[in-house]
Amino acid sequence: MxxxxxxAGSVGEPSEVSWTSKQSLLxxxxxxxxxxxxxxFELEFTTENSDGIxxxxxxxxxxxxxxxxxxxxxxxxxxxxxxxEQEITCHREIPAEGTGTATGKVGDIYDKGKAALVYLExxxxxxxxxxxxxxxxxxxxxxxxxxxxxxxxxxxxxxPDRDADHVVSYATRSDQALLYRLSGDRNPLHxxxxxxxxxxxxxxxxxxLCTYGFTGRALLHAVxxxxxxxxxxxxxxxxxxxMPGEVLDVHAWEVDDAxxxxxxxxxxxxxFDAGVMTRLA
Amino acid sequence: MxxxxxxAGSVGEPSEVSWTSKQSLLxxxxxxxxxxxxxxFELEFTTENSDGIxxxxxxxxxxxxxxxxxxxxxxxxxxxxxxxEQEITCHREIPAEGTGTATGKVGDIYDKGKAALVYLExxxxxxxxxxxxxxxxxxxxxxxxxxxxxxxxxxxxxxPDRDADHVVSYATRSDQALLYRLSGDRNPLHxxxxxxxxxxxxxxxxxxLCTYGFTGRALLHAVxxxxxxxxxxxxxxxxxxxMPGEVLDVHAWEVDDAxxxxxxxxxxxxxFDAGVMTRLA
Numbered sequence: 001m002x003x004x005x006x007x008a009g010s011v012g013e014p015s016e017v018s019w020t021s022k023q024s025l026l027x028x029x030x031x032x033x034x035x036x037x038x039x040x041f042e043l044e045f046t047t048e049n050s051d052g053i054x055x056x057x058x059x060x061x062x063x064x065x066x067x068x069x070x071x072x073x074x075x076x077x078x079x080x081x082x083x084x085e086q087e088i089t090c091h092r093e094i095p096a097e098g099t100g101t102a103t104g105k106v107g108d109i110y111d112k113g114k115a116a117l118v119y120l121e122x123x124x125x126x127x128x129x130x131x132x133x134x135x136x137x138x139x140x141x142x143x144x145x146x147x148x149x150x151x152x153x154x155x156x157x158x159x160p161d162r163d164a165d166h167v168v169s170y171a172t173r174s175d176q177a178l179l180y181r182l183s184g185d186r187n188p189l190h191x192x193x194x195x196x197x198x199x200x201x202x203x204x205x206x207x208x209l210c211t212y213g214f215t216g217r218a219l220l221h222a223v224x225x226x227x228x229x230x231x232x233x234x235x236x237x238x239x240x241x242x243m244p245g246e247v248l249d250v251h252a253w254e255v256d257d258a259x260x261x262x263x264x265x266x267x268x269x270x271x272f273d274a275g276v277m278t279r280l281a
Numbered sequence: 282m283x284x285x286x287x288x289a290g291s292v293g294e295p296s297e298v299s300w301t302s303k304q305s306l307l308x309x310x311x312x313x314x315x316x317x318x319x320x321x322f323e324l325e326f327t328t329e330n331s332d333g334i335x336x337x338x339x340x341x342x343x344x345x346x347x348x349x350x351x352x353x354x355x356x357x358x359x360x361x362x363x364x365x366e367q368e369i370t371c372h373r374e375i376p377a378e379g380t381g382t383a384t385g386k387v388g389d390i391y392d393k394g395k396a397a398l399v400y401l402e403x404x405x406x407x408x409x410x411x412x413x414x415x416x417x418x419x420x421x422x423x424x425x426x427x428x429x430x431x432x433x434x435x436x437x438x439x440x441p442d443r444d445a446d447h448v449v450s451y452a453t454r455s456d457q458a459l460l461y462r463l464s465g466d467r468n469p470l471h472x473x474x475x476x477x478x479x480x481x482x483x484x485x486x487x488x489x490l491c492t493y494g495f496t497g498r499a500l501l502h503a504v505x506x507x508x509x510x511x512x513x514x515x516x517x518x519x520x521x522x523x524m525p526g527e528v529l530d531v532h533a534w535e536v537d538d539a540x541x542x543x544x545x546x547x548x549x550x551x552x553f554d555a556g557v558m559t560r561l562a
Binding site for chain 2: 022025026029034035041043046047048049050051052053173174175178179181182186188191192193194195
């Protein structure tokens with residue numbers, strides 16, 4: 001059991017992050033912005049010089065800007081690593097270009113018996129010293145549990161017992177991952193058929209964070225009036241791989257003014273589950 | 282007549298050019314590489330880490346790397362500038378990443394009566410001092426002719442009197458220009474509906490050089506065995522704007538081992554005309 005549960009709470013060295021207007025454009029295109037239907041060309045996210053339109057960043061972009069150095073929490077077999085959960089909290093709107101300081105932290109570490117669930121967190125503050133965004137990723141590390149530690153809270157999320165208030169359908173493209181990967185994650189699992197076959201897939205699979213970005217874009221338009229300033233937080237669990245070309249249906253239930261529950265499905269298959277978004281008035 | 286015909290032949294200061302693997306990937310995606318049909322994911326152009334596949338650049342990328350400083354050839358009204366012709370000659374395969382030195386030159390200047398036709402040329406040599414590629418752009422400058430100069434040669438190109446030996450059809454996408462523009466040309470004519478309307482178009486038009494890149498990719502696969510090392514040169518004339526979402530049909534006639542004539546059409550409309558490609562054995 002080479003994971004070190006005592007690493008929970010340890011904080012890494014701060015590091016600089018910066019992002020350009022072009023990175024924001026590329027990220028937006030990578031998660032499907034700019035396709036004419038159903039939401040128009042989304043010019044505020046896909047261009048920097050359209051008449052009377054200021055460029056803005058999609059709120060979920062924070063999850064790929066990274067930069068927080070993660071403190072050591074022991075070693076594990078990366079073959080059995082699964083990106084299980086993802087959350088972002090936007091403390092304010094992420095600018096289309098900017099700089100900041102990212103601080104990585106090891107969050108809770110839970111003993112799931114046959115696996116460990118490790119949360120890695122990053123807090124980013126802007127050049128003005130004020131918080132910009134925070135991310136939290138849950139990593140499921142197969143083979144690393146069993147030290148008799150806390151199993152962690154169970155998740156009692158359930159979809160409301162009614163049809164969703166909004167369903168946004170976005171088709172991904174057969175070559176979606178080839179574009180999305182230029183935002184940073186070059187893992188050949190998402191592009192190389194040979195590598196994907198060795199991992200047991202019929203074809204390269206879409207990045208989970210690409211599905212996450214499509215989902216965030218759907219929620220932005222459906223329940224935040226397309227205004228990134230209203231996008232407070234968004235989190236949930238990866239449930240099933242998505243193949244490039246599949247159609248994502250984002251089901252959203254408005255619970256109250258601040259809270260929206262959501263689930264992303266491909267047909268009847270849930271691909272991102274237990275989704276909770278908070279939005280600002 | 283503020284164009285200076287005597288500028289023909291003047292050579293600019295050399296300048297450095299460099300390009301990254303990522304730029305080559307982005308360019309390839311911008312001209313449609315990676316869409317599964319009909320040519321597969323084109324992994325050598327769209328990825329840098331697929332198993333057993335070395336990354337290569339599409340030969341037409343040279344036309345966007347630019348860098349050659351153009352000597353002064355007088356002034357003109359840019360509103361009446363039309364990119365009329367484009368040619369690239371690859372002296373050898375353009376590497377997926379590299380550096381070089383570009384030297385711009387004013388080529389022939391012709392008096393078309395109500396317009397001037399000015400050729401701008403760039404020669405790029407690699408870090409080893411050997412030629413890499415050369416480009417030649419013909420600019421049609423409305424209102425700048427009439428000084429009694431040479432009209433230049435007439436173009437007697439004609440499509441052979443038979444069906445094309447190859448027709449490659451590539452659909453462009455409604456958002457094609459939003460992706461292509463990240464390779465450098467951010468002119469809002471290609472992205473901003475308001476700007477495009479002011480220029481008289483119903484919607485933002487596709488970059489001519491995007492059509493050119495799609496065409497070069499079609500020829501690469503159809504008549505060069507998908508091998509950039511066999512791509513010698515490719516030139517012709519822009520004939521009609523292309524709207525994003527239109528389907529490009531590249532018609533190619535094999536004239537001899539070295540020479541291929543081609544035309545790119547949208548339905549019956551010729552959009553790139555008088556195409557001549559040379560290929561290596």
